Amino acid sequence: xxxxxxxTERPGTVTASVLLMVMGLLSAAVWGLGATQGWWVSDAGLAxxxxxxxxxxxxxxxxxxxxxxxxxxxxxxxxxxxxxxLTLGAATLWAGTAAMVWRGIGPARDVATTSCLVGVLCLLGxxxxxxxxxxxxxxxxxxxxLLLGLAATALLYVPASSRWFDSASTYRWS
Numbered sequence: 499x500x501x502x503x504x505x506t507e508r509p510g511t512v513t514a515s516v517l518l519m520v521m522g523l524l525s526a527a528v529w530g531l532g533a534t535q536g537w538w539v540s541d542a543g544l545a546x547x548x549x550x551x552x553x554x555x556x557x558x559x560x561x562x563x564x565x566x567x568x569x570x571x572x573x574x575x576x577x578x579x580x581x582x583x584l585t586l587g588a589a590t591l592w593a594g595t596a597a598m599v600w601r602g603i604g605p606a607r608d609v610a611t612t613s614c615l616v617g618v619l620c621l622l623g624x625x626x627x628x629x630x631x632x633x634x635x636x637x638x639x640x641x642x643x644l645l646l647g648l649a650a651t652a653l654l655y656v657p658a659s660s661r662w663f664d665s666a667s668t669y670r671w672s
Contacts, residue, residue, distance in 0.1 A: 508600075508602070509659055511654075511658050512653070515610075516650075518653070519592050519595055522647060525642055525643050526643065528639065529584075530585030530589070532636070533579075537636075538578070538635065538636035587620070588643065591613040594609075595610045607654045611651055613647070614651040621640050621643070
């Protein structure tokens with residue numbers, strides 16, 4: 499019986515996946531920088547109920563959903579602050595997952611898949627919650643981050659990557 503050693507040579511698909519994750523980390527940094535500079539929020543999406551005409555404006559006013567406790571600038575700060583918090587979370591997921599994948603830690607593929615799903619759910623929830631105030635540039639930025647995450651995760655399930663992860667995480671006796 500011979501103990502099979504884990505493969506030490508990292509396949510190109512794993513390296514490409516990690517590079518995509520680093521690009522995702524940089525994309526998250528741009529996202530956070532934009533939030534601190536106020537690039538991503540459109541004032542047109544932050545209209546108050548009094549600014550809206552017709553039934554929709556009256557319904558907003560009746561339901562007290564409008565921003566009667568603050569100004570549009572306050573709403574902009576809240577949305578930018580939320581974006582900064584999401585950026586920190588995204589950066590942590592990108593960096594942690596890339597480090598696990600690079601080192602070939604056993605559950606790295608599962609962690610990458612879970613991180614990707616968490617990112618999709620967070621960005622969708624965020625877009626539905628404040629999407630009306632987001633600029634097109636921010637929506638494109640969020641889409642780029644999602645595509646990077648999906649591509650990086652998909653590369654981890656290519657057969658060469660699967661074999662490397664299997665050999666790195668389990669020892670087989672033959």
